[in-house]
Amino acid sequence: MIERSLVIIKPDGVERGLVGEIIKRFENVGLKIVGIKMMWIDKRFAEQHYSAHKTKPFFKELVGFITEGPVVAFVVEGVHAVDNVRRLVGHTSPHEAAPGTIRGDFAHISMAYASKKGLGGKNVIHASGSKKEAEEEIKLWFKKDEMHSYTTVHEKHVF
Ligand code: IDP
Ligand code: MG
Numbered sequence: 001m002i003e004r005s006l007v008i009i010k011p012d013g014v015e016r017g018l019v020g021e022i023i024k025r026f027e028n029v030g031l032k033i034v035g036i037k038m039m040w041i042d043k044r045f046a047e048q049h050y051s052a053h054k055t056k057p058f059f060k061e062l063v064g065f066i067t068e069g070p071v072v073a074f075v076v077e078g079v080h081a082v083d084n085v086r087r088l089v090g091h092t093s094p095h096e097a098a099p100g101t102i103r104g105d106f107a108h109i110s111m112a113y114a115s116k117k118g119l120g121g122k123n124v125i126h127a128s129g130s131k132k133e134a135e136e137e138i139k140l141w142f143k144k145d146e147m148h149s150y151t152t153v154h155e156k157h158v159f
Contacts (some may be wrong), residue, residue, distance in 0.1 A: 004034065004079040007089075007135040010125035011039070011069030013143030014038075019072050022102055022125060025088055035147040036074035043067055047081050048140060058115055065120025073141050078158075082134050089127045097123075127131075 009022055026033065041049070046063045068112050074086060090101025093111045097104035103123050114121040128134035138147075 001079050002077060002078045003079075003131060003134065004075050004138055005081045005085045005128045005134045006126075006141055007074050007076060007085060007128075008066075008141075009072040010066060010122070010124055010126060011071060012065075012122040013124040014072055015069055016106070016124075018106055018124065021106075022115070023072075023074070025102060026085070029078075029084065030152075030154040031076040031078040031081060031084065032152050032154070034075050034077045034149070035142045036072070037142075037146065038072050039141075040070040041067055045140075049137065058111075058120060061114075061118060062120040065122065066126075073148060075138055075142060082128055082131050085127045086129070089125055093121065094123050094125060107129050 007026070009019055013019065013022060025032070046066045047054070050059065050066070051061055053062060056062075078084060084088055088102060089104035090097030092103075093109075094103045094107035097107075097109040099105060102125050106124050107122065109122060111121045128137050
């Protein structure tokens with residue numbers, strides 16, 4: 001039941017100075033950060049990360065968006081981490097994301113609006129969509145020696 005999930009603060013989130021705000025939300029619920037780094041990924045890496053979306057009409061714009069500035073990538077660990085992280089992140093389209101979620105609190109655009117403008121949907125953050133996706137994404141983004149095992153003070157009460 002203890003899972004790991006990949007989170008990426010996208011270039012819009014980094015440029016808006018939301019890194020601290022966002023990380024805090026995962027720490028607040030007792031999820032544990034086991035790896036973290038800033039990266040400015042290139043087109044090839046972005047295409048690999050979003051390979052499941054290769055045939056989507058917004059693929060090129062999405063790759064353009066995720067490579068337009070540096071991102072902060074981290075791996076969180078905890079009980080049902082994949083679902084819990086998605087719950088904190090909120091709906092893909094910020095205009096449908098509930099207040100209290102990261103996308104609902106820090107953005108309001110819709111994917112329809114982004115597509116109409118010919119842009120990738122700027123929704124601040126990425127989170128793995130399933131356990132399988134999490135495993136693949138963590139392998140792509142993090143080397144084994146970039147991840148750490150340690151005990152947090154929360155674990156006594158949260159895990
Ligand atoms: P997710 O990030 O919530 O898992 P996905 O469907 O996997 O959502 O889409 C990946 C990313 O592609 C979204 O986070 C968003 O940035 C972008 N995206 C999704 N749908 C659209 C669209 O219709 N137009 C433009 N960009 C989109
Ligand atoms: Mg997804």
